[in-house]
Amino acid sequence: MKFLSKYLIYLLLVGSCAPSPKTEQAPIQKKASTHTIYALNANEIRKGEETIAIVGATLIDGTGVAPIENSLVIIKNDKIDFVGMVDERKVEDDATVIDAQGKTLLPGLIDAHFHGGENAEMSTLFLKKGVTSVRDPGAWNASYDSARNSGRPIPRLFLTGPHIDVYPPAYPKNSYLIQDAEEGRIAVNRFADEGATAIKAYFRLSTEMIAAICDEAHKRGIPVTAHLEITNAIDAVKAGLDGVEHVTSFGTALLSLEEAEIYKNKVMADNAARRSGRYEVWNGLDMDNNPLADSLVQLLVEHKTFVSPTLAIFERQSDRGDSVTVNGFKNMLKFVGKAYKAGAKVVVGSHTWVPYADSGDAYYREMELLHKAGLSNMQTIVAATLENARFFRIDSRLGSIEKGKIADLILLKENPLENLEAMKTVEQVILNGVLCEF
Ligand SMILES: [Zn+2]
Secondary structure (H helix, E strand, C coil), X not given: CECHHHHHHHHHHHCCCCECCCCCCCCCCCCCCCCCCCCCCHHHECCCCCEEEEEEEEECCXXXXXXXXXXXXXXXXXXXXXXXXXXXXXXXXXXXXXXXXXXXXXXXXXXXXXXXXXCXXXXXXXXXXXXXXEEECCECHHHHHHHHCCCCCCCEEEECECEEECCCCCCHHHEEECCCHHHXXXXXXXXXXXXXXXXXXXXXXXXXXXXXXXXXHHHCCCCEEEECCCCCHHHHHHCCCCEEECHHHHCHHHCCHHHHHHHHHHHHHCCCHHXXXXXXXXHCCCCCCCHHHHHHHHHHHHCCCEEECCHHHHCCCCCCCCHHHHHHHHHHHHHHHHHXXXXXXXXXXXXXXCCCCCCCCHHHHHHHHHHHHCCCHHHHHHHXXXXXXXXXXXXXXXXXXXXXXXXXXXXXXXXCCCCHHHHHHEEEEEXXXXXXXX
16 A cells, blocks of 8 residues: 555546546437436546545545444445445555545535536536536536536536527527427427436426426436426426426415416516516515415425525625515525425535625535525535435436445545535545546
8 A cells, every 4th residue: 555655646647537538429318218317528537447545534425324434435447346444444555545534525516506618617616626517407518518628627517408498588598499398399309319418497488398398308218407487386396397496486386376477477578577576576475384385395395306496596695685685585595494394305506606605616605505494414415415416317326425336526624514614625526536636
């Protein structure tokens, strides 16, 4: 066993987990009843070819079980080969050994709501911060070309293609317009053929369109997630959605029919009316005694619908908001807490650019807000890792530190079970069994 010197030589020889020069071909998903979900850039990520032993860390494996102190994790090539205590297995002589005493080892973080396509450096920055897999819920695949061709390491990219929307689109640049349910089915197949690993439905779609899109996507083995806002969440969840993006998507379902119609008409007339309108909606809701909210939460639990609240993008504190936005946001937090407590599947989606986090730190802010909503530190970590892997349908290969899984791990200087601030102390990122160098 050679310690640090071997590790440094390794870095010099292998370089980073940047794209391997040989494999530019992305896997194209062909029509099939089900398919295994791979990142669009799966073949471009360098594969580990070494044995790496991470010795002595406090291990939080992503499943929610109690941490293992003084752990040993051995990576062989791109896979996790051993997970246990330090004295339970001998470390091979040729292993690169990382002395992780006093540090904390976690699975790579998974981001359900990443918007980094337009900024080629953002993907690398997120990887450096510990986010090893991202899903962009609504962008053309080509928007990631510059990041993929940059030569810099980037996370696994799970893309949906553009939002499926109807005229007039909320975001013309990233929309694919359909006119009826049948066109929704065609869109799903086109996107899946191009490597989409989820489908994103936008908020003007009818329930009938959402139902057709879900039906077609499920035939292709991929989940559907949606931004609802003016589509009633109860109808949309019953139509078969696998996930809902943004806590604000639940607002109209919590209003009276009349109030919901007024809000809907305002947004139909002017897309920008959502910006203040959503806070007015949430400010007016009673979250402590609200049978509508209780039954909506129950529906999410029964349908096992994933909720990616993206609280950080909506966060308003008194320094940047009036009483309506600040109180509206408090009610959003309460709703997420209520949903989680009832058993809904809550995950971490950063939205990438948010008001109360430095560039690259949106993911950490979302974790802090989920904690504020009522999740424990451990529950927040599970929401960031294995629960998100389930949402992506990649949990058989990613999302936790277990034998046989792909070696995406992060090493932190401090322990986030003590304080989530520790998430900001990522020292080492391992992607696909390779130590990333930035
Ligand atoms: Zn978004």
